[in-house]
Amino acid sequence: MYLTQGFHRSLQRDPDAVMTVHGDRTRTFGEVADRVARLAAAIRRLGVRSHDRVGVLALNSDRYTEAILATAWADAVLTPVNTRWVAGEIAYSLADCECSVLIVDDAFAPLGPALKSLYPGLTTLIHCGDAPCPDGMLSYEGLIAEHEPIADARRSGSALAGLFYTGGTTGFPKGVMLSHANIVTSGLGAAGHGLFRAGGTYLHVAPMFHLADFTGWIVQTLLGGKHVSVPAFNPDTLLDVIEQQQVTGMTLVPAMIQAIVDNPGTAGRDLGCVESILYGGSPIAQGLLKKAMDAFPRAGFTQAYGMTELAGLATFLLPSDHQLGHLESAGRALLHTEVRIQNADGAVLPVGSVGEIAVRGGNIMQGYWNRPDDTAAAIVDGWLRTGDVGRLDDQGYLYIVDRLKDMIVTGGENVYSVEVENALSAHPAVRDCAVIGLPDDRWGERVHAVVVLREQGTSPDDLRVFVKSAIAGYKTPRTFEFVESLPRTPTGKVLKRDLRSERLSTTDEKPAPAI
Known part of the structure; x- marks a missing residue:
C-alpha cells in the first residue's frame, strides 16, 4: 500500500481525464504525473534522501496535491504544517522533525526569513505561489521546468508517509507518525463504506494540512476522480464552486456547516450535485444538521469520529444511521477498526458502561516522533488509548461522553462537559457554548459555562433554569460567562485548555465577567 497507488491506477485508466482544478487552472492526470515526477527529481537534487522530511506550509491548492504526491515519489516524508500557527510554533515543528526543505505559497512566503532565523536548519524554501518568487527562495515552477522526471520510489507499507502534528488541544504539538499502510x-x-465515489469531484475546502481533509484526499485519490480546491473557507465562494464544478463530495466541520446554513446566499442555490458530505471534528446540534440536510437535499451525511493518531478515522455514522434515530451516536467501527470501552487499567467494560475509548486496527499510528514514553502510554497491547470517554450500546454504536481531561469533578461527582453543553445548546438563544471546570474552594471544581448568544436579552438565570430542567442540579453550571466567540482548532474543536488557562491567569483562579 502506498500513497501514489490510486494515482497510478487513474493515470493508467485515463491519463487525459481532469485531475485537479484550482481557480482557472485545470490539469489532467497525465500533466500532473509529469509535474510530480519532475518535482520529485528536484526534491532529490536538493539533497533530500529516503526518510527525510519535506514540509508544506500553504493554503489549499492543486500544488498541494502535487507536493503530497511528489514527496512520496521522491521517497521522502510529508510534513504538513498547520496554517493557523505563528512563526514560533511552525519553527518548533520543523526543528522537531529536522525538516530542511519547506514549500510555501504566497500567503506564507513573508514568514520565510523569520522561520530561517528561528530554525537555522531550514536551508531551502520553495515558493509555490503565483506571485514572483521572493529573493532567497527557489521557484516551484522553475524547479519543475529544470528537472527531468524520475521514477516513483513507491515508498510503501510500513515506511513512514507523513508526520502530522497534533492540533495541540491537550498540550504542545506532537508529531504523529503515519505509515503508507496506515x-x-x-x-x-472509508471507501468500503461508500464514502464518495469513483469518478466523483471532491472539493478541498477544509484545510489540506489536517487529517480531516487528508482523509477525503486519500479516499478520492484511491477511487479516482477530480480534486477541486479553494484556498480557504468562504460560504459564497464555496457555493459558487459547488455549482460550477458540480462537486459530488466534500469534508466539512460543524462551524462551516453553521456558516453555510446561516448564509443568506444559500437559499435558492442548486446544490443537488452534492452526494456525500463527511463531517466531524466536534459535536453538531441536531437542529443544525437538519438545516444542512435541507440545504443539500441529495447528500448523504456521514459523521466521522477519529483523530490524527488513527490516520483520521475510527467510526462512521452512515447516512442510513441518520435516518434511524442514531443522531446522538458517533456511529460504529469502520471495516478496518475495532472499538472497545475500557477502564484505567485497560480492562474491557460491559456494554453500556462509561470508560475510555480504545481503538485497534491497521490505521493505528506508528507512534509519536522521538517520544517513546508518550507512544508507550498511548498504545498498549496494540490498542490506542484515545483519551476520550464514551460508551457502546448493544448494537455497537459509540456514544462520546467527553475528553478525559475535560471531565469535571465537583463535590465528588463526575460531570461530563459534553452532556452539559448538549443541554445548554438546546436553548434557542445559545449559538455556541463550552463548559469547563474552574477551581472552587467549596466544591473542588465548579461547572462554568462560556456562552455565545444569538442575541442579547437572555440572562444566566434563564439558562440555569433551562439546563436544570434537563440534567441533574449538580451538573448545572454555577457560573456563566458571555463572549463573542470561542477559540477553536482548524477542525472546529473548542480549545478548552485555552479557555481554562486564560481564566486562571487573568482572574487569579476566578472566572472573568461571570454570573
Whole structure:
C-alpha cells in the first residue's frame, strides 16, 4: 500500500481525464504525473534522501496535491504544517522533525526569513505561489521546468508517509507518525463504506494540512476522480464552486456547516450535485444538521469520529444511521477498526458502561516522533488509548461522553462537559457554548459555562433554569460567562485548555465577567 497507488491506477485508466482544478487552472492526470515526477527529481537534487522530511506550509491548492504526491515519489516524508500557527510554533515543528526543505505559497512566503532565523536548519524554501518568487527562495515552477522526471520510489507499507502534528488541544504539538499502510488502510475502510465515489469531484475546502481533509484526499485519490480546491473557507465562494464544478463530495466541520446554513446566499442555490458530505471534528446540534440536510437535499451525511493518531478515522455514522434515530451516536467501527470501552487499567467494560475509548486496527499510528514514553502510554497491547470517554450500546454504536481531561469533578461527582453543553445548546438563544471546570474552594471544581448568544436579552438565570430542567442540579453550571466567540482548532474543536488557562491567569483562579 502506498500513497501514489490510486494515482497510478487513474493515470493508467485515463491519463487525459481532469485531475485537479484550482481557480482557472485545470490539469489532467497525465500533466500532473509529469509535474510530480519532475518535482520529485528536484526534491532529490536538493539533497533530500529516503526518510527525510519535506514540509508544506500553504493554503489549499492543486500544488498541494502535487507536493503530497511528489514527496512520496521522491521517497521522502510529508510534513504538513498547520496554517493557523505563528512563526514560533511552525519553527518548533520543523526543528522537531529536522525538516530542511519547506514549500510555501504566497500567503506564507513573508514568514520565510523569520522561520530561517528561528530554525537555522531550514536551508531551502520553495515558493509555490503565483506571485514572483521572493529573493532567497527557489521557484516551484522553475524547479519543475529544470528537472527531468524520475521514477516513483513507491515508498510503501510500513515506511513512514507523513508526520502530522497534533492540533495541540491537550498540550504542545506532537508529531504523529503515519505509515503508507496506515493512511491507505484508513482510506480503503472509508471507501468500503461508500464514502464518495469513483469518478466523483471532491472539493478541498477544509484545510489540506489536517487529517480531516487528508482523509477525503486519500479516499478520492484511491477511487479516482477530480480534486477541486479553494484556498480557504468562504460560504459564497464555496457555493459558487459547488455549482460550477458540480462537486459530488466534500469534508466539512460543524462551524462551516453553521456558516453555510446561516448564509443568506444559500437559499435558492442548486446544490443537488452534492452526494456525500463527511463531517466531524466536534459535536453538531441536531437542529443544525437538519438545516444542512435541507440545504443539500441529495447528500448523504456521514459523521466521522477519529483523530490524527488513527490516520483520521475510527467510526462512521452512515447516512442510513441518520435516518434511524442514531443522531446522538458517533456511529460504529469502520471495516478496518475495532472499538472497545475500557477502564484505567485497560480492562474491557460491559456494554453500556462509561470508560475510555480504545481503538485497534491497521490505521493505528506508528507512534509519536522521538517520544517513546508518550507512544508507550498511548498504545498498549496494540490498542490506542484515545483519551476520550464514551460508551457502546448493544448494537455497537459509540456514544462520546467527553475528553478525559475535560471531565469535571465537583463535590465528588463526575460531570461530563459534553452532556452539559448538549443541554445548554438546546436553548434557542445559545449559538455556541463550552463548559469547563474552574477551581472552587467549596466544591473542588465548579461547572462554568462560556456562552455565545444569538442575541442579547437572555440572562444566566434563564439558562440555569433551562439546563436544570434537563440534567441533574449538580451538573448545572454555577457560573456563566458571555463572549463573542470561542477559540477553536482548524477542525472546529473548542480549545478548552485555552479557555481554562486564560481564566486562571487573568482572574487569579476566578472566572472573568461571570454570573
